[in-house]
Amino acid sequence: MQVATRDAYGQALKELGEQYPDVVVLDADLSKSTKTVDFARAFPDRFFDMGIAEQNMMAVAAGLAASGKVVFASTFAIFATGRAYEQIRNSVAYAQLNVKVCATHAGITVGEDGSSHQSVEDIALMRVIPNMKVVVPADGPSTAWAVRAIYHQPGPVYLRMGRPKVPVVYDSVADLKIGQSVKLRDGGDVGILACGIMVSEALQAAAMLAEKGIEATVLDVHTIKPLDRESILETARKTGCLVTAEEHSIIGGLGGAVSELTASEYPVPVVRVGVRDLFGQSGNPRELMEYYGLTAQEIANAAQISMSQKG
Amino acid sequence: MREINQQVIEKIESKARRLRREVIRMVGIAGSGHPGGALSAADLVACLYFWEMRYDPKRPDWPDRDRFVLSKGHAAPLLYAVLAESGFFPPEMLGTLRRLGSPLQGHPDMRKLPGVEASTGSLGQGIGWAVGMALAARLDGRDSRVYVLLGDGELEEGMVWEAVMAASHYRLGNLVALIDNNGLQIDGPLSDVMSVEPIGDKFRAFGWETREIDGHEIGAILHTLNEARQVKDRPFAVIARTVKGKGCSFMEGQVDWHGKAPTPEELERALREFDSV
Ligand SMILES: Cc1ncc(C[n+]2csc(CCOP(=O)(O)OP(=O)(O)O)c2C)c(N)n1
Ligand SMILES: [Mg+2]
Numbered sequence: 001m002q003v004a005t006r007d008a009y010g011q012a013l014k015e016l017g018e019q020y021p022d023v024v025v026l027d028a029d030l031s032k033s034t035k036t037v038d039f040a041r042a043f044p045d046r047f048f049d050m051g052i053a054e055q056n057m058m059a060v061a062a063g064l065a066a067s068g069k070v071v072f073a074s075t076f077a078i079f080a081t082g083r084a085y086e087q088i089r090n091s092v093a094y095a096q097l098n099v100k101v102c103a104t105h106a107g108i109t110v111g112e113d114g115s116s117h118q119s120v121e122d123i124a125l126m127r128v129i130p131n132m133k134v135v136v137p138a139d140g141p142s143t144a145w146a147v148r149a150i151y152h153q154p155g156p157v158y159l160r161m162g163r164p165k166v167p168v169v170y171d172s173v174a175d176l177k178i179g180q181s182v183k184l185r186d187g188g189d190v191g192i193l194a195c196g197i198m199v200s201e202a203l204q205a206a207a208m209l210a211e212k213g214i215e216a217t218v219l220d221v222h223t224i225k226p227l228d229r230e231s232i233l234e235t236a237r238k239t240g241c242l243v244t245a246e247e248h249s250i251i252g253g254l255g256g257a258v259s260e261l262t263a264s265e266y267p268v269p270v271v272r273v274g275v276r277d278l279f280g281q282s283g284n285p286r287e288l289m290e291y292y293g294l295t296a297q298e299i300a301n302a303a304q305i306s307m308s309q310k311g
Numbered sequence: 312m313r314e315i316n317q318q319v320i321e322k323i324e325s326k327a328r329r330l331r332r333e334v335i336r337m338v339g340i341a342g343s344g345h346p347g348g349a350l351s352a353a354d355l356v357a358c359l360y361f362w363e364m365r366y367d368p369k370r371p372d373w374p375d376r377d378r379f380v381l382s383k384g385h386a387a388p389l390l391y392a393v394l395a396e397s398g399f400f401p402p403e404m405l406g407t408l409r410r411l412g413s414p415l416q417g418h419p420d421m422r423k424l425p426g427v428e429a430s431t432g433s434l435g436q437g438i439g440w441a442v443g444m445a446l447a448a449r450l451d452g453r454d455s456r457v458y459v460l461l462g463d464g465e466l467e468e469g470m471v472w473e474a475v476m477a478a479s480h481y482r483l484g485n486l487v488a489l490i491d492n493n494g495l496q497i498d499g500p501l502s503d504v505m506s507v508e509p510i511g512d513k514f515r516a517f518g519w520e521t522r523e524i525d526g527h528e529i530g531a532i533l534h535t536l537n538e539a540r541q542v543k544d545r546p547f548a549v550i551a552r553t554v555k556g557k558g559c560s561f562m563e564g565q566v567d568w569h570g571k572a573p574t575p576e577e578l579e580r581a582l583r584e585f586d587s588v
Contacts, residue, residue, distance in 0.1 A: 029464060029498045029505070037498075049498050051467035051505025052434055083433070112343045112409040114417035116384065116432030283411030291411060 002165035003140030006104040009161055010035025012147035013072060013102075017043045020151065024069040026061055028054045033163075034074040034104045054079045058087035058099070065097035070151060073099060077106035077119035077160060081126055093131045093156045100150050101126070102159040107247035108275065108292055109164050109197065109285035118280030124252025126158040127225050134225040135178065136160045136246075136254075138169045138199035142222060145173035153178055160196065162247070164285050167200040169220070181228040187215025190303045191235035191242045195221050195254050198245035198273070204296035205245075209303055216303060227257050233266050241269045241306040245299050247289075250274040269309035271302040312537060319362065320529045326396065327357035327529070331558040332585040333392040333405060339578035341409040344417070347568040349389035351493040351526070351553040352460055358532040359458055359489075360393045368398035371425040377455050378444045380429045382437025383462035383491065384418040385570070390427065391415050399426035435468030437461070438488060442478050445486040445546075456540075460489045464496030466507045472517070475546075479518035484543040487536070488519075491526065493555035495566050514548040526551025560584060 017023045017039050029052045031037040040047035050057040054075050061071040073080070080103040081088070092099045103122065110118045126134050135150060135157060137143040143161060150157040169184070176182065184199070185206050194202035199220045206216040217235050221228060236242055242262065244255035255272030262268055275292050289295055313319075330353045338344035356379075360366075364377040381390045388408060395402040400414075407413035414423040418432025429440045441459035448455040465471060478486050490510060498504045507513070511521045520542045524531045532551070539547040555569070556562030559581045573581055 027498070029467075029496050031498050033497075049504050051501075052464050052496065053467045053469060053505070055469060079433070112341065112417050114409070114432070115420070116418040116430070281411070282409045282413065282417040287411045 001168045003168055004163065004165045005137060005140060005143040005161035006035045006163065008140035008143040009102060009104065009147060010038035012144040014038040014042050016147060016151055017046065020070070022068065022070050023151070024048070024064050024071050026050055026057050026071060026073040028052055028057050028075040028079065030075050036072070036074045054084040055087050058084040059091050061099045062091040062095060062097050065099045066095070071099045072102050074102045074104065076117060077103035077122045078117055081119065081122040081158070085125060089129050093129045096131050096155050098154060100157045100159060102161070104161045105163045106160045107162060107196070108280040108288045109162050109247065111163065111285045111288065112282050114282035115279040120249045120275045120280060121252070122160060123224055123246070123248045123254065124256065127252065127257065131156055132225065133157045133178065133223065134160070135223050136195040137222050138196060138220050139166055140168055141170045141173050142176060145176050146222070149176070149178050162197060166197045169200055169203070176222070179223045179226045179228060181222065181231045182220040183217065183231070184220055185216060185218040187217050188239055189214045189216060190307050191217045191219065191239040192245060192299060192303060193219045193221050193232060193235070193242060193254065193258055194245040195224060196247050198247055198294065201294065201296045202245050202299055205299035205303065208296060208300045214303065214307070221254055224254055224257055227261060229261060229265070232258060232261060236262055236266050236268045240310045243271050243273060243299060243302045243306050245273040247294055248274050250276055269306045271306040273299050273302050315530065315533045315537070319533070323357050323361050323529045326361045327353045328558070328585065328588065329396065330357055330389060330392045332582065334388045335559060335573060335578065335581045337388045337392065337405050337408045339573045339575070340406055342572050343409060344388055344572055345385040345570045346559070346573070347495070347555040347562060347565070348383060348462060348491065348493065349386040350557045350559060350562065351555045352386055352389055352491045353558065354527050354529060355460065355489050355491065355532060355551055356389055356393050358529060358536060360397050362533055363536045364458065368426065371399060374451070375453055375455055378428045378441070378457045380437045380441045380444070380457070380459040381419055381431055382441070382459050383434065383465050384431030384437065387417065387419050390419055394424070394426040397426070400424065434462070434465040435470045438471055438474040441486060441488070442474050442483065445478070445483040446481060448485055456485050456487065458487050458489065460491060463490055463492045463494065463501055463507060463510065466490065466510065467505050475514065475517045475519065478546040482544050483546045486546040487539050488546065488548045490548065490550045491553050492550050493553045495555045495569065497569050499566055510550050518545060519548045520545050521548045521550060523550045524552070526553035527557060
């Protein structure tokens, strides 16, 4: 089954609104694409379209949050974290406000719109800000979980979602917790740490490796900040080599975070699968994933390279 | 000054019709893209490229050329159609719109396609580019003029007004902003989503010379562009009332056609409409 994370977001946000009257939603003229339109139709009084004005949207979110609201502010990832970066940093995060920056259309799977609309830097940009939590769900069910979880998580959060339909990974999300990665497969030869749409690719890669007699541990690192140090280090100790996989630049995202952790705590080879310091471009999502090497095959290759680098 | 007569007007009208037909065909073949705002701006862009601007398609980097910046970069198919029609690249390339590896990116990329003056797509930034180009022309003692096309929804971006302020402060008489005032953005009419009216008063308050015209009346557009040339000490804004989706019966005034491609059947119907005129 395939569900777009943004569709799950729209539905979950509406349900959250039914339950909690302090939820207020903002959008910047993209409500039909980010799916906040579901909330807007159900609760027109608690939805404000701020127009094509992302910077102001974040400052308004700060003001609402400073007045006791739990604010979900949505637009495309590039405009949320790029255009409005400094507003998020100074007005939202520094002030530790209850603003949930919920961005859709992250990564290259935006597709045909091309580079101007494809954010491959947003995890890095959000991760570097103090007080900010960063959540990158793998599928529809875990997105719905994340929307509820971040409501209950005081302070600023960045939630990253995509445009296309993606395979469902989770049957049950009952045990998910912010800051705690999920072990989806256990193996002693290599550890594959993935987030977002790369989780299902990682599981496919692990199956491909198993056919060659290589057993991989697969972790869904849905929370990039705070990073689940214990599980990642435990995997590093057990397997002795890691691969990271993300629909994001190999600089500064999950791969960056894992490398920083292992370099100082338990050095092991880390091979990063992601966009290699490039801008995106137009193309259909699957073609682009092939072009930029965001595939199960690429992860499987990286696993073998990482294994060959073991001391 | 060249004479604006009926013959000129009819020639540009027929060019604009060709651009519209091509826009719909390209977006239809690509299977995605933004037809509405490309169609609303077709008459403005036809007047610029087939009358107003000085350029040489064989020398896209000619320093003395006039510049056109598509600040509302999602209207890229219109820019590509007019560049092909003007001879910057072979029209066969239009069929590659939005394909992997094509120079015709979903939003304009100045490093991939000759004639594209600015890489746009993130709204609000093109008018700042235009201010920079107008400053550079003055600095170099060139008489190049700079034209920038903005959406009316795009005016909601705060940085548009930062550029408007700078253009007036630096008395950029070589800069013309054209506002495609089609009254619609993505989430609905501007009047529901985020009102920017009165647009003319806002530009005037910032020190711009302004004209409010029918953006589909070729004669009016040409005369206004002539008037803009007479104003040497201030930037000039043309607020052009337009209809989103203009020229395609089922797209006109429909907010849903902002960013959606016609199906093969709809494409055929649209092309038939053009060919029967
Ligand atoms: C900074 C930024 N925010 C959001 C978008 C997404 N977007 C693309 S077109 C559009 C609506 C533009 O409306 P308008 O300027 O009126 O264009 P037109 O009606 O002429 O198509 C939006 C919100 C964008 N491209 N850039
Ligand atoms: Mg408009």
